[in-house]
Amino acid sequence: MSKRGLFITVEGGEGVGKSTNMAFLESLLRDSGIDLLVTREPGGTRLGEDLRELLLQVREEPVSPSAELLLIFAARAQHIEECIEPALAAGRWVLCDRFTDATYAYQSGGRGIDAATVRKLENLVQGSLRPDCTLLLDAPVSVGMSRARGRGELDRFEREEVDFFERVRATYLQLAEEGSGRYRVIDASQPLEVVQGQLLKVCRELLRCREKGVQ
Ligand code: TMP
Numbered sequence: 001m002s003k004r005g006l007f008i009t010v011e012g013g014e015g016v017g018k019s020t021n022m023a024f025l026e027s028l029l030r031d032s033g034i035d036l037l038v039t040r041e042p043g044g045t046r047l048g049e050d051l052r053e054l055l056l057q058v059r060e061e062p063v064s065p066s067a068e069l070l071l072i073f074a075a076r077a078q079h080i081e082e083c084i085e086p087a088l089a090a091g092r093w094v095l096c097d098r099f100t101d102a103t104y105a106y107q108s109g110g111r112g113i114d115a116a117t118v119r120k121l122e123n124l125v126q127g128s129l130r131p132d133c134t135l136l137l138d139a140p141v142s143v144g145m146s147r148a149r150g151r152g153e154l155d156r157f158e159r160e161e162v163d164f165f166e167r168v169r170a171t172y173l174q175l176a177e178e179g180s181g182r183y184r185v186i187d188a189s190q191p192l193e194v195v196q197g198q199l200l201k202v203c204r205e206l207l208r209c210r211e212k213g214v215q
Pocket of ligand 1: 018040041042072097098099100101102103104106107157158
């Protein structure tokens with residue numbers, strides 16, 4: 001039986017360079033011979049991508065924070081069962097653009113849902129599944145928002161106010177500070193080559209762990 005794969009997540013507010021750096025991480029890992037599943041949340045399955053569309057679309061009626069939270073966990077339940085868990089069990093590594101840290105940051109920090117409620121759903125939907133390593137790309141909200149706004153049409157989340165994103169950022173940083181050793185916080189306001197140099201270091205660390213068999 002193959003050894004279980006590593007579960008790596010990439011997190012951060014809007015416009016912190018997640019897409020560029022996800023692509024960089026993907027090529028680093030693939031070039032190192034890792035059998036990799038690259039995926040995202042909300043999404044990653046057909047049902048999840050349909051739910052993503054519902055979640056991101058700008059709607060006339062205000063969306064209840066609880067409805068939003070449950071749709072996110074519905075997408076996550078399908079994603080775990082259909083993709084993430086089978087890949088990890090088969091020894092593949094999973095690189096996921098956002099996961100439950102985003103729910104603490106956006107739905108709890110941003111929308112004000114009690115973190116204990118998120119924790120209950122996390123336990124219910126994920127059982128013991130948690131990322132092995134989380135890369136948090138951190139940048140001041142003003143930097144991220146101006147990058148995101150330069151991309152054109154804004155989705156339902158991107159239309160939130162600065163205060164919302166300040167709470168999202170503060171929650172992410174708090175999770176990294178109080179959480180287990182799985183977080184690596186990277187200052188994403190630095191030049192791209194500096195950010196990617198740091199990502200390279202983290203990847204090397206993970207690959208060394210694999211060689212030593214200390215996953
Ligand atoms: P993305 O465009 O960065 O992939 O993410 C889509 C949006 O979904 C982003 O604004 C953050 C939001 N989101 C949440 O609010 N909670 C979550 O748990 C996840 C995974 C994403």
